[in-house]
Ligand SMILES: Nc1ncnc2c1ncn2[C@@H]1O[C@H](COP(=O)(O)OP(=O)(O)O)[C@@H](O)[C@H]1O
Ligand SMILES: CC(=O)OP(=O)(O)O
């Protein structure tokens with residue numbers, strides 16, 4: 001059964017095509033730097049044990065343009081892996097916000113789509129793009145069952161003391177205003193991989209997902225007990241273009257003193273803040289280059305980025321009452337050795353000792369980058385949200 005998985009991130013689309021039950025993809029790819037001047041599409045095919053990579057540089061204005069390009073590659077006469085789009089029996093969509101309505105993989109119906117529309121405000125960089133992805137996929141893959149897998153789902157195990165806000169109870173009861181948490185598919189996948197790698201269950205883990213969006217989760221024996229993103233994917237860590245935690249007083253000031261309307265505030269905090277606001281760049285590769293050229297703003301931004309992560313490690317070690325391992329994952333977490341080093345330096349009190357040489361080794365495998373004597377393991381685990389999604393879709397269809 002051909003299942004195609006689409007993972008719309010805020011700056012990228014990742015995709016993989018699986019012939020289930022085989023969990024080895026037939027092809028995979030990444031459309032990155034969506035919305036920036038020059039986008040990149042990297043498309044890989046894996047046929048008869050042979051891996052081929054195709055790279056294209058082009059402006060990808062938005063997710064819809066990206067998805068159409070991907071479809072053209074799938075059915076391309078020369079390099080395509082299927083003959084026509086109807087060979088796809090199901091499409092698994094990563095949908096970031098499921099609200100209180102969705103905590104399980106869900107077959108997409110007109111009713112489900114209506115409910116999804118109500119979440120646009122809560123995840124403005126993601127759910128509108130995810131929704132458009134569904135609509136484009138419905139047009140292209142007409143024979144397929146469309147399935148949504150939600151980022152919020154993994155965090156459904158959080159206890160109320162973690163997910164409630166200290167505002168009057170009626171706001172929770174009447175409007176479901178609470179912490180939901182995101183990147184759940186990734187946190188679930190990498191924490192499970194860590195259990196396999198360490199060959200142990202019942203672990204106390206902190207998963208640190210650093211992509212364009214960033215979040216961290218405290219995971220006790222496979223269950224999320226707290227996470228840094230909240231009602232929407234804006235709070236917590238400093239991100240590519242998002243501020244992360246900020247005192248709400250700033251918002252009152254922007255509105256009352258500086259005359260911002262609420263859409264301008266949203267644009268400022270979601271799209272113009274974070275690393276972009278601090279350095280002029282949202283992509284860590286551009287910022288590392290700026291640091292090497294002596295840019296002081298870029299250096300400070302890195303320090304702030306790492307310091308915020310450190311504070312959450314401290315908080316979650318307390319929440320878990322112990323710590324076996326921390327996990328770095330996603331675009332920045334897997335590739336940026338400097339971030340990992342800054343986060344793990346001067347953390348001996350909590351039992352973290354990074355091995356600077358091991359940290360610098362580049363690899364696509366799960367690996368340990370702590371010193372042998374480190375009480376807490378420091379792992380780099382490549383995430384694979386698409387694989388987690390396809391497994392959940394396949395289970396649902398069977
Ligand atoms: N080699 C690298 N070194 C440092 N950062 C990288 C590297 N490759 C990717 N990144 C970072 O990863 C980010 C994308 O991560 P990803 O998890 O794909 O994001 P998302 O899913 O949120 O779109 C980029 O914005 C960039 O900052
Ligand atoms: C929830 C979120 O921020 O996702 P991403 O990192 O893929 O943008």
Ligand SMILES: [Mg+2]
Nearest residue numbers: 009010211212
């Ligand atoms: Mg992502």
